[in-house]
Amino acid sequence: MKAKVLINGYGSIGKRVADAVSAQKDMEVIGVTKTKPDFDAKLATELGYKLYCAIPDKERVKAFEEAGIPIEGTILDVIEEADIVVDGAPKKVGKENLEKIYKPNKVKAILQGGEKAKDVEDNFNALWSYERCYGKSYVRVVSCNTTGLCRILYALKDFGIKKARVVLVRRGADPNDDKTGPINAIKPNPVTVPSHHGPDVVSVVPELKDKIITSAVIVPTTLMHQHTLMVEVESEVKREDILEKINETPRIILVREKEGFSSTAKIIEFARDLGRKRYDLPELCVWEESVNTLGNEIFLMQAVHQESIVVPENIDCIRAMLEMEDDKFKSIEKTNKALNLIK
Amino acid sequence: MKAKVLINGYGSIGKRVADAVSAQKDMEVIGVTKTKPDFDAKLATELGYKLYCAIPDKERVKAFEEAGIPIEGTILDVIEEADIVVDGAPKKVGKENLEKIYKPNKVKAILQGGEKAKDVEDNFNALWSYERCYGKSYVRVVSCNTTGLCRILYALKDFGIKKARVVLVRRGADPNDDKTGPINAIKPNPVTVPSHHGPDVVSVVPELKDKIITSAVIVPTTLMHQHTLMVEVESEVKREDILEKINETPRIILVREKEGFSSTAKIIEFARDLGRKRYDLPELCVWEESVNTLGNEIFLMQAVHQESIVVPENIDCIRAMLEMEDDKFKSIEKTNKALNLIK
Amino acid sequence: MKAKVLINGYGSIGKRVADAVSAQKDMEVIGVTKTKPDFDAKLATELGYKLYCAIPDKERVKAFEEAGIPIEGTILDVIEEADIVVDGAPKKVGKENLEKIYKPNKVKAILQGGEKAKDVEDNFNALWSYERCYGKSYVRVVSCNTTGLCRILYALKDFGIKKARVVLVRRGADPNDDKTGPINAIKPNPVTVPSHHGPDVVSVVPELKDKIITSAVIVPTTLMHQHTLMVEVESEVKREDILEKINETPRIILVREKEGFSSTAKIIEFARDLGRKRYDLPELCVWEESVNTLGNEIFLMQAVHQESIVVPENIDCIRAMLEMEDDKFKSIEKTNKALNLIK
Amino acid sequence: MKAKVLINGYGSIGKRVADAVSAQKDMEVIGVTKTKPDFDAKLATELGYKLYCAIPDKERVKAFEEAGIPIEGTILDVIEEADIVVDGAPKKVGKENLEKIYKPNKVKAILQGGEKAKDVEDNFNALWSYERCYGKSYVRVVSCNTTGLCRILYALKDFGIKKARVVLVRRGADPNDDKTGPINAIKPNPVTVPSHHGPDVVSVVPELKDKIITSAVIVPTTLMHQHTLMVEVESEVKREDILEKINETPRIILVREKEGFSSTAKIIEFARDLGRKRYDLPELCVWEESVNTLGNEIFLMQAVHQESIVVPENIDCIRAMLEMEDDKFKSIEKTNKALNLIK
Ligand SMILES: NC(=O)c1ccc[n+]([C@@H]2O[C@H](COP(=O)([O-])OP(=O)(O)OC[C@H]3O[C@@H](n4cnc5c(N)ncnc54)[C@H](O)[C@@H]3O)[C@@H](O)[C@H]2O)c1
Ligand SMILES: NC(=O)c1ccc[n+]([C@@H]2O[C@H](COP(=O)([O-])OP(=O)(O)OC[C@H]3O[C@@H](n4cnc5c(N)ncnc54)[C@H](O)[C@@H]3O)[C@@H](O)[C@H]2O)c1
Ligand SMILES: NC(=O)c1ccc[n+]([C@@H]2O[C@H](COP(=O)([O-])OP(=O)(O)OC[C@H]3O[C@@H](n4cnc5c(N)ncnc54)[C@H](O)[C@@H]3O)[C@@H](O)[C@H]2O)c1
Ligand SMILES: NC(=O)c1ccc[n+]([C@@H]2O[C@H](COP(=O)([O-])OP(=O)(O)OC[C@H]3O[C@@H](n4cnc5c(N)ncnc54)[C@H](O)[C@@H]3O)[C@@H](O)[C@H]2O)c1
Incomplete structure (x- = not known):
């Protein structure tokens, strides 16, 4: 049944x-x-x-x-x-x-x-x-942002997360919302740092308590959220190891600027071309070129399709x-x- | 074969x-x-x-x-x-x-x-x-704009078009174009009136020579073009007759604000919900509430999905x-x- | 006193x-x-x-x-x-x-x-x-839109206005409004044609009753409104005569695309360069290149600085x-x- | 002379x-x-x-x-x-x-x-x-972004900067630019992390070599850039001390959301109301509510008027x-x- x-x-x-x-x-x-x-x-x-x-x-x-x-x-x-x-x-x-x-x-x-x-x-x-x-x-x-963060942090968890710093650039409204702005502004939202997104991740992953700091702004776009992560881990780590972990983690895909993924608009175009209903892209998208390490710190940028993740x-x-x-x-x-x- | x-x-x-x-x-x-x-x-x-x-x-x-x-x-x-x-x-x-x-x-x-x-x-x-x-x-x-105009003028042709006046509000760039603007401006394009869109219609419909006047601006949106038509016809005409003609004409559909179609964003949401690949909507969309007549003049607003029409x-x-x-x-x-x- | x-x-x-x-x-x-x-x-x-x-x-x-x-x-x-x-x-x-x-x-x-x-x-x-x-x-x-229309119609009045047709492309929100959208849509507003802007002009100029037809959309920009006018007058008229009338009318100025006025953004840049407080531009701006005539019909495009007109x-x-x-x-x-x- | x-x-x-x-x-x-x-x-x-x-x-x-x-x-x-x-x-x-x-x-x-x-x-x-x-x-x-960073880091320098992490959300085009987009996208620019903005700061402040990590995206707005800073310093620091240092540093001002500064749009409105020519605001603007500390890490958000800083x-x-x-x-x-x- x-x-x-x-x-x-x-x-x-x-x-x-x-x-x-x-x-x-x-x-x-x-x-x-x-x-x-x-x-x-x-x-x-x-x-x-x-x-x-x-x-x-x-x-x-x-x-x-x-x-x-x-x-x-x-x-x-x-x-x-x-x-x-x-x-x-x-x-x-x-x-x-x-x-x-x-x-x-x-x-x-x-x-x-x-x-x-x-x-x-x-x-x-x-x-x-x-x-x-x-x-x-x-x-x-x-939420969509928290889900995106949870996924990527799962991929990184084996490196031993000491401190994850994240800036979220949020879409101002969903594509079907023709009332909400802003039309031409960047809005700190919330204006306080850290934002509530860190504690929201902790509601799912209590072990990250005090280990994730987030900050967020809203911008005039409808397609996707974008996150920049700077994550300190226990020890030195290599870029390839991160890419491997991302590849192993369900529901995260890598996109490459050199293949045309220069923005959230191009990612959505890809989803449209895939023939997905409503161009949904529940997979978290990480820009491969953005993945980098310096000593024991990991850097990357990702995009979240808020409507479907x-x-x-x-x-x-x-x-x-x-x-x-x-x-x-x-x-x-x-x-x-x-x-x-x-x- | x-x-x-x-x-x-x-x-x-x-x-x-x-x-x-x-x-x-x-x-x-x-x-x-x-x-x-x-x-x-x-x-x-x-x-x-x-x-x-x-x-x-x-x-x-x-x-x-x-x-x-x-x-x-x-x-x-x-x-x-x-x-x-x-x-x-x-x-x-x-x-x-x-x-x-x-x-x-x-x-x-x-x-x-x-x-x-x-x-x-x-x-x-x-x-x-x-x-x-x-x-x-x-x-x-x-072009997309000319195709949209040709379709609607076909629906209206039996009323005897004397003079069609059209203002086109064009999308600034396609959704996958992340380079072209404007971000915050309205651009006459061309700045001369009438624009070339009228003669382009005439290239398809020679009998409309000197009977169609167009003017166009570009605005910061990616989803669809929008047209306002004011069309003088041979004799007095009733709203229902126009709606009937539109209903008879292939590839034109009526959308209603009262059903939620308050903007091009809502029309695209509808196309997404339909499950169309890439949310394509080759059908010209006419707002039913906009269809109106005063004496022998017809008014209406329509939206053109530039990528697929x-x-x-x-x-x-x-x-x-x-x-x-x-x-x-x-x-x-x-x-x-x-x-x-x-x- | x-x-x-x-x-x-x-x-x-x-x-x-x-x-x-x-x-x-x-x-x-x-x-x-x-x-x-x-x-x-x-x-x-x-x-x-x-x-x-x-x-x-x-x-x-x-x-x-x-x-x-x-x-x-x-x-x-x-x-x-x-x-x-x-x-x-x-x-x-x-x-x-x-x-x-x-x-x-x-x-x-x-x-x-x-x-x-x-x-x-x-x-x-x-x-x-x-x-x-x-x-x-x-x-x-x-209102700002009605004021802009009243001014230009005053400049044209001596030609004997028979029928003025106007499409208004309205800014979605004022520049200091960071809540109102749309971010990416064109909204008929109102969805019915003619819009209330015509009767609003008539509230000032009763003699234009039944002689002005307007239609309006809202777009994602904050700087200015834009209007396209197509005005039938009593008899044939020459472009130079219109330019002369515009030049004689207070609070209307001509801007030229060939001097860099390719959009509302450039007009505002001009007002900023003038050193106006808050870049206010109470003068109605008509694009000179847009002014044109065909027989007894006049065409032109204008921009309205909604905050100051x-x-x-x-x-x-x-x-x-x-x-x-x-x-x-x-x-x-x-x-x-x-x-x-x-x- | x-x-x-x-x-x-x-x-x-x-x-x-x-x-x-x-x-x-x-x-x-x-x-x-x-x-x-x-x-x-x-x-x-x-x-x-x-x-x-x-x-x-x-x-x-x-x-x-x-x-x-x-x-x-x-x-x-x-x-x-x-x-x-x-x-x-x-x-x-x-x-x-x-x-x-x-x-x-x-x-x-x-x-x-x-x-x-x-x-x-x-x-x-x-x-x-x-x-x-x-x-x-x-x-x-x-550049405008680098100037903004140099100023705030000067205010923070006495706390002993160990590592400054910055995410820059950049305006897509200047207000008078009606050609450049994007209209509806977030673009990593550059897609690699760290971005060149860190080394650019170092060209001015060599002592920050290896101590500043930046990452940047471009968004569809024209008014200002926005930066989020997360700065680790030598020892624990109090919020009031940071505010004091900011107050002492030339060309940085504090703005408060509770006074209406909810976005870059409101900051520009303020500059317009001040009567500044072209609404120029060469002062770096730091949101007071965003200034915060956790142990020896400082957080804040700031806005940069790119045209005048x-x-x-x-x-x-x-x-x-x-x-x-x-x-x-x-x-x-x-x-x-x-x-x-x-x-
Ligand atoms: N849209 C996103 O990007 C997104 C992403 C993740 C999570 N969410 C969350 O999902 C939830 C729904 O958001 P959404 O974007 O789908 O909203 P929505 O506005 O698109 O849809 C809400 C729906 O709920 C209906 N509704 C209104 N009052 C109701 C009631 N009393 N009982 C039942 N239904 C009612 C409305 O008619 C509408 O169909 C919210 O909690 C939101 O935060 C949204
Ligand atoms: N996009 C629209 O809204 C739209 C609507 C109707 C008509 N059109 C017209 O359709 C045509 C194509 O426009 P588009 O929007 O699809 O453009 P596009 O930029 O999306 O695609 C053009 C394609 O042509 C390829 N190309 C470049 N040089 C080429 C060459 N020398 N030979 C063959 N292919 C080449 C490019 O790689 C690209 O894939 C244009 O004439 C345009 O005016 C476009
Ligand atoms: N902004 C424009 O583009 C524009 C152009 C022409 C005409 N108008 C008209 O001007 C009027 C004002 O619009 P605005 O854009 O200046 O609005 P606004 O929101 O910028 O300002 C309204 C002001 O009124 C104050 N206020 C609120 N309730 C009040 C009350 N009960 N008594 C007195 N003041 C109160 C608010 O605090 C605010 O300062 C409206 O009728 C509007 O339609 C606006
Ligand atoms: N606009 C900003 O936000 C900003 C901020 C900080 C720094 N900058 C930098 O300032 C510089 C100028 O940028 P801008 O925004 O003022 O550009 P701009 O396009 O507004 O102005 C450039 C001017 O240079 C003129 N010009 C073109 N070719 C020239 C030549 N060969 N010799 C002399 N002048 C020529 C153009 O006519 C134009 O007037 C750039 O290096 C830019 O990166 C710009």
């Missing part, structure tokens, strides 16, 4: 997780929810998803009817069937949903990176905390929470294969 | 036409050319395209070898096999290729919108000049030039079906 | 009007208001303006004290002294202020373009409605409402001279 | 240095050069600068005449009068000018940051290498090279006072 997954909040993350669940052999989507009858809602039904109104409210239900988009009811009509809910609601709403809907209805739930570490039982990254989240009920898949993590998180597969690498492999990831 | 198509210049347009040719039953790609061994070259070979060096030059051939990307030779090694070449070289280079390669090698050729009307035998739009280009040897598929036109152009199908609507239907267009 | 002007809302427009009032011989700023103690508030006091809290609220007053920025009280402590208030509050708040503060306190008031025509006695543009607003109590200085209009409006000068051209001349405008 | 300064290349840097020289009591501009008769050339003559053609070429001279912009001759007609030339030519052209014009004509010359350290006698920053450049003939004022440095460099003032702090004070800098 397939695990029954309900997607609550069919937005940027929700719609991708829905498609990723559908691509797996061991799970299925029993429904997706929307708050408004827009083109995404329509497409959901065309893809065969059963559509529910995310908010049990008459006016909202009527809006779907008026728009000619058939819904099956509200979330309350389907929640009992679910083995697990993947929450894709906006920042902070996930926590509300957890308290008001998931807990009272005794259904397991995955929250996303917009929620706080302290509001869940544990924090998920497939490489670092799969075992820890095994069988748990309320887990958060960490957490999608395979949500799939693995489902398997862990529902105890469907106890070997994290097997889950990762199943997920990657179903999603046709490069590795 | 399938028509043998050579793609000379596997760039933004070339790679899309290659995939579109491959999707048809009556034609096949016998080779694609690149000038440099970048990731696009690599992906071409992975897709099974035979790769040739676009420029018969030893140094360039060597560069492919050194990059470990196998090529079959240069364009001169394959040109004789071709029934037709689709030129996808940069602006102005197409004309050079025509004179130096296609004509001497007596192969039919399609040039793109970056070339001039006067350098070819005729100018192609599937709706307007399919019959005229039938059997011809050197034809230009007009000419792709199905290239396919129909091949059929016309090689006399493979004498009914334009049948060709359009074949193309649309193979490319899975909405209509 | 100088006219006593209170600036309520020392934001983008308010701070410029304050400086412009101070530059005149016949009026003075008796106070400016802010809602928050930010760097603009601090600079206001450093410039010698008496600062008041815009909202009579204890918490807000305390915030100024805590920030170490001395204020003189709240708006209610100064309003009685004022001969006129220039409202610079955000869109829609101006109307509230009118009803709740200005009318009850029986003080004349100028509202800005974010308010509605119907909420005031009349609508002001120095060239068109100076006389009409003479002595009135509640007048709106129309209405500033001299506010000054003239004060003179009209307070009956300080009954010849509009004399007021315009005084204002221009004090502000060092080109013409 | 005032020092006679020739500005060769009246572009972004050249025009600012010209104005800054004119503002000093002990030096004067004897001429400025341009290659083309654009609006900047015209404004130069309106400001009273004697204009020369930068390239001794008949065609170019004629172009000025045809445009109606009077020139005094070519650079060769004025070079002998000059005590020193400030070169403001584009990247790499400065070196050519040095070899072909300045050295043969035995005139001292200042090159800008686009040139290489090895092509000059020494590299200038007022705080670090004033004495070293005293009396020298061919000196480079380092090197301007006062050029003035001091003139004084040093012409041996006009032997105390760097006195020169800095004179310059700052004449330019009305905050400090």
Whole structure:
């Protein structure tokens, strides 16, 4: 029997997780929810998803009817069937949903990176905390930036991380967001250093406590985040060893400027050419030329496709929470294969 | 026997036409050319395209070898096999290729919108000049903006176009172009009014001579062009009649702001959600709410996906030039079906 | 005695009007208001303006004290002294202020373009409605886009305007706004055609009723708006005649692409080089090369510096409402001279 | 007698240095050069600068005449009068000018940051290498980014810099550049880490050899560069001590997010409100909230106005090279006072 997954909040993350669940052999989507009858809602039904109104409210239900988009009811009509809910609601709403809907209805739930570490039982990254989240009920898949950092730090962990310094250059808005700026500015966000991204990594990897310092700015681009890492490790290390570790680590790929990858725009062009749906690139991209060492310090630059990097993590998180597969690498492999990831 | 198509210049347009040719039953790609061994070259070979060096030059051939990307030779090694070449070289280079390669090698050729009307035998739009280009040897598929205008004017033609006034708001660069600006400016381009876009439409539709006035600016966006049309017609016309005509015309779709299509960004999100390769949207998009009339004047706004709108036109152009199908609507239907267009 | 002007809302427009009032011989700023103690508030006091809290609220007053920025009280402590208030509050708040503060306190008031025509006695543009607003109590200085249109239509009026068609390409946000987007999209705004800009012009120039059709989009730039005009007039007209009329009209200047004015960015560079405070350019800029005629239709492109174009209009409006000068051209001349405008 | 300064290349840097020289009591501009008769050339003559053609070429001279912009001759007609030339030519052209014009004509010359350290006698920053450049003939004022780094490292130097790690987020193009992108991408530039900015700092401050590691990306903004610094020092250090040092260091100011400085856009708004010509802000801006310490590591974020930060440095460099003032702090004070800098 397939695990029954309900997607609550069919937005940027929700719609991708829905498609990723559908691509797996061991799970299925029993429904997706929307708050408004827009083109995404329509497409959901065309893809065969059963559509529910995310908010049990008459006016909202009527809006779907008026728009000619058939819904099956509200979330309350389907929640009992679910083995697990993947929450894709906006920042902070996930926590509300957890308290008001998931807990009272005794259904397991995955929250996303917009929620706080302290509001869940544990924090998920497939490489670092799969075992820890095994069988748990309320887990958060960490944010896109944190997921990217967790992956690369996993690749570097055997060198003995003493201090990781990271500057994050964040995209200002997702590509489908036509309201948020800035149009022409660089914004420290937060203006305090270190930023919260370090502690967020620590929520997944407690052993990095006091060992990761992050700082972040927001810039006027929509495609990807970019990170620069400067990581001091226990002893001297060679560039080739790092490249080897990166090659061994799932869901990280190397891109080369000399092959045309001169920017995040070119990486996205590559993903488009690959034929990925929505040009998704859940693989973390490290610029090969940027990988370097000086004594016991490692340098590199990476790019994170914010819209999709957490999608395979949500799939693995489902398997862990529902105890469907106890070997994290097997889950990762199943997920990657179903999603046709490069590795 | 399938028509043998050579793609000379596997760039933004070339790679899309290659995939579109491959999707048809009556034609096949016998080779694609690149000038440099970048990731696009690599992906071409992975897709099974035979790769040739676009420029018969030893140094360039060597560069492919050194990059470990196998090529079959240069364009001169394959040109004789071709029934037709689709030129996808940069602006102005197409004309050079025509004179130096296609004509001497007596192969039919399609040039793109970056070339001039006067350098070819005729100018192609599937709706307007399919019959005229039938059997011809050197034809230009007009630019993305001109193609968008030709389509909508076809939908409006039965109302008797007296004067079409159009302002084009053009994307500054394609999404994969990380060099071209502007970052923060609006540029009249050209600064003279009327712009050359009107005469370019006339190269396809001579009967519109002196009846179309265009003006254009460039703005800092990469996704789509946007056009505002104000079209005086012979007599009073009703909004519903225009919507009906648009609905009847192939390759034009209506989008509604009230369903979430508030900008070009949302239209592209829709194309991504549709699962289109590279989020291509060859269909011209007209905002339904913008369609309006006052007396005998029609108003509307439309968006043009510059990277893909000419792709199905290239396919129909091949059929016309090689006399493979004498009914334009049948060709359009074949193309649309193979490319899975909405209509 | 100088006219006593209170600036309520020392934001983008308010701070410029304050400086412009101070530059005149016949009026003075008796106070400016802010809602928050930010760097603009601090600079206001450093410039010698008496600062008041815009909202009579204890918490807000305390915030100024805590920030170490001395204020003189709240708006209610100064309003009685004022001969006129220039409202610079955000869109829609101006109307509230009118009803709740200005009318009850029986003080004349100028509202800005974010308010509605119907909420005031009349609508002001120095060239068109100076006389009409003479002595009135509640007048709106129309928006930046409308002001730009009014000026150019004044220059063209003697040719007998039959139908003006205009497409407005609007800046997405002001340069100091780091929150508003879009980052990468073109947004029809409004999506309906014609847009409200035509009726807004008519609120100033009733004789243009049914003679002006506008349409607008928003793009990711901060510097200026751009307009393309296509204007049918009574009879055939020569390019030179239009250039002459433009040259005769106050507050319009011609810029030439061949002298380097290839975009709004270059126009702003010019204003910076002129040494204008805040690079303000209240003069409407028409691209000389764009001015053209075909039969009895006129074409041209212009750029509007949204932050400053209405500033001299506010000054003239004060003179009209307070009956300080009954010849509009004399007021315009005084204002221009004090502000060092080109013409 | 005032020092006679020739500005060769009246572009972004050249025009600012010209104005800054004119503002000093002990030096004067004897001429400025341009290659083309654009609006900047015209404004130069309106400001009273004697204009020369930068390239001794008949065609170019004629172009000025045809445009109606009077020139005094070519650079060769004025070079002998000059005590020193400030070169403001584009990247790499400065070196050519040095070899072909300045050295043969035995005139001292200042090159800008686009040139290489090895092509000059020494590299200038007022705080670090004033004495070293005293009396020298061919000196480079380092780039905007390097100048910003030199200043902040001077403020931190007494804490004993062990290792400075810096990530630079660079503006993609200057505001008046309407050709250069990217429009929507983050570009590692260079893609290798460390970048050349560290060695460039070392060209000014040799004692920092092996102690500064930099990495840089380019983003779609025009206003300012942004830097994040993480600096390990000899021993534990307190935040207040850093703020104090910053306060003591000339040409660095603190800005506070809580006062509204949430981004580079707000900093530029502040400079506009100050009434600075061209909104120039040669002062390095450090976000006060970002200044922090953890043990013996210092963190901070700063913003660099690329167009103007090197301007006062050029003035001091003139004084040093012409041996006009032997105390760097006195020169800095004179310059700052004449330019009305905050400090
Ligand atoms: N977009 C990203 O780049 C990204 C990356 C990683 C994590 N996240 C996190 O994922 C979560 C979702 O973000 P997103 O970008 O997909 O947002 P989104 O705005 O694209 O989608 C949110 C969806 O939730 C729906 N919704 C609104 N209220 C709801 C409610 N009360 N209950 C259920 N659904 C509701 C909305 O209709 C919308 O479809 C956030 O926590 C965010 O921080 C986002
Ligand atoms: N990109 C668009 O939005 C768009 C839309 C419609 C029409 N067009 C037109 O299509 C044509 C191609 O434009 P594009 O955007 O695909 O350009 P592109 O730069 O993406 O691709 C051009 C390709 O041609 C190759 N090339 C370079 N020199 C060549 C040569 N001598 N011979 C053969 N190939 C060569 C390049 O390697 C590159 O792969 C132009 O005429 C352009 O105006 C472009
Ligand atoms: N910015 C432009 O491009 C532009 C151009 C023409 C007209 N306008 C119009 O001018 C008006 C002001 O716009 P802006 O761009 O200067 O806005 P802004 O946001 O820059 O400034 C508004 C100011 O009003 C203050 N304020 C807020 N609430 C207030 C209240 N209740 N009473 C008094 N002041 C209050 C704010 O603190 C702020 O200083 C709007 O009607 C707008 O539509 C703006
Ligand atoms: N713009 C910045 O942000 C910035 C900051 C610091 C340093 N710099 C450096 O300053 C130098 C100038 O840069 P810019 O931004 O002012 O460039 P710019 O393009 O704005 O100006 C260059 C000027 O040099 C003129 N010129 C061209 N060829 C010339 C020649 N052969 N001889 C003399 N003049 C010639 C051009 O006409 C133009 O006026 C470069 O080395 C650059 O790296 C620039």
